[in-house]
Amino acid sequence: MSGAKKPRTDKKGFMERLNAGEMVIGDGGYVFALEKRGYVKAGPWTPEATVEYPDAVRQISKEFLRAGADIIQAFTFYASDDKLENRANESLNKHTGAMINQRACDIASEVAAIGNGNGPGLFAGGVCQTPGYLSGGTKESVQAIFRKQIEVFVKNKVDFIIAEYFEHVEEAEWAVEELKKTGIPVACSLCIGPEGDMHGVSAADCAVKMAKAGADVVGVNCHFDPWMSLEAVALMKAGLEKAGIKVPLMIQPLGFATPDCGKQGFIDLPEFPFGLEPRILTRWECHRYAREAYDMGIRYIGGCCGFEAYHIRAVCEELNKERGFFPEGTEKHALWGDGLRQHTKPWVRARARRDYWENLKPSSGRPDCASMSKPDAWGVTRGDANLVQHVSATDDAELKKLYQHEKA
Structure with missing residues (x-):
């Protein structure tokens, strides 16, 4: 296969690669993938699977590695203690937050060490937004939550830390400030679109704020x-260029098409989270995404x-010339449908060409399916009474109020 090169055996650092202009390919979405497979509960979305079903987490990590990912991220999303016990989630009754995070690091470091055609992989820990912040917590209390998680990452000598999935840049700044105390590189990303964060800070200003807080990579x-x-x-x-700040950029979007979502993204879509399958990106759309x-x-x-x-394999295949190699997973995937030359049906063999798949507009298969949805767009964010979190379960009375709000 063209583009092959001799794999290197050294482990080049995260910032060393980026500062040299090299790319790094991240992995994909663990939470949704594991929920579909029966290992994560929708609603809390917390990662106790690292303790309860470590083989399932390990297998997905290996699949991302085989697809070409350079980075294996520890499955520590929403693993802060306040999230693990939020709304009657029973995770902390069974396992400690530190245990969940430690097992996540064990799995990610093990898989990353296997490496791909670009040498040993990078292993990252991660923190994200907290119920404590959404409930109006102080900077000191929120940073204490991050500090507790960070202890595990420092102990396990992660290559870098990701501060991700923040709707408010203020909380991201607080996270970055605390993470930077470790001396470990920090990549910070917000779950925002072109309209900016939920407090009205523009995307441009968000990037500047993250960088000034100390983030080594932003996106x-x-x-x-x-x-x-x-x-x-x-x-x-x-925004960064205007401010005279130079930092590498990162992007890890959804694997769903969401042109009709509002400021808060796909969680406002009526299909979230159990009806999103018609929106799944094709591998060919991932080629386009990677190139752009x-x-x-x-x-x-x-x-x-x-x-x-x-999807990650498609990203790596699109960028094979720039990376210098194809992922191991390409062994069973001829580019642009070329493997269809071997199909028994002639009309399927006729699809063994790039222009067919690049120009395909997939159908939903549902005759009455709307082409777009109307987002719920309640306009609720930090400071609203509905976002004050609690450890007790959501009762029927609270749900009734939410139903009435939805109808209004």
Whole structure:
């Protein structure tokens, strides 16, 4: 296969790669993938699977590695203690937060060490937004939550830490400030689109704030599809350039098409979270996404919720010339459908060409399916009484109030 090169055996550092202009390919969405497979509970979305079903987490990590990912992220999303016990989630009754995070590091470090055609992989820990912040917590109390998680990452000598999935840049700044005390590189991404964060801070200003807080890499992840995410990163890039700040950019969007979502992203869509399958990106759309991201100058390219291993493989295949090798997973995937030459049916063999798949507009298969949805757009964010979290379960009376709000 063209583009092959001799794998290196050294482990080149995260910032060393990015500062040299090299790209790093992230992995995909663990939470949604594991929920679909029966290992994560929708609602809390917490990662106790690292303790309860470690083989399931390990298998998905290996699939992302085989697809070509350079980075294996520890499955520590929403693993802060306040989230693990939020709304009657029973995780902390069974396991400690530290245990969940430790097992996540064990799995990620093990898989990353296997490496791909670009040598040993990078292993990252991660923190994200907290119920404590949404409930109006102080800077000191929220940073204490991050500090507790960070202890595990320092102990396990992660290559870098990701601060991700923040709807408010203020909380991201607080996270970065605390993470930087470790001396470990920090990549920070917000789950925002072109309209900016939930407090009205523009995407451009968000990028500047993250960088000034000390983030070594800035960008976006989740909540929006590749095209809206690319638009948001373009605004960030312009804001950084205007401020005279130079930091590498990152992007890890949804694996779903969301042109109709509002400011808060796909969680406002009526299909969230159990009816999103008709929106799943094709692998060919991921080729386009990867090329546009690279051409924009983004060098940390990956995926979030909805991104499966084959999506990451498509990213790596599109960028094989720039990377110098194809992922191991390409062994069973001829480029642009070329393997269909071997199909028994002639009309399927006729699809063994790039222009067919590049120009395909997939159908939903549902005759009465609307082409777009109307987002719920309640306009609720930090400071609203409905966002004050609690450890007790959501009761019927609270649900009744929410139903009435929805009807209104």
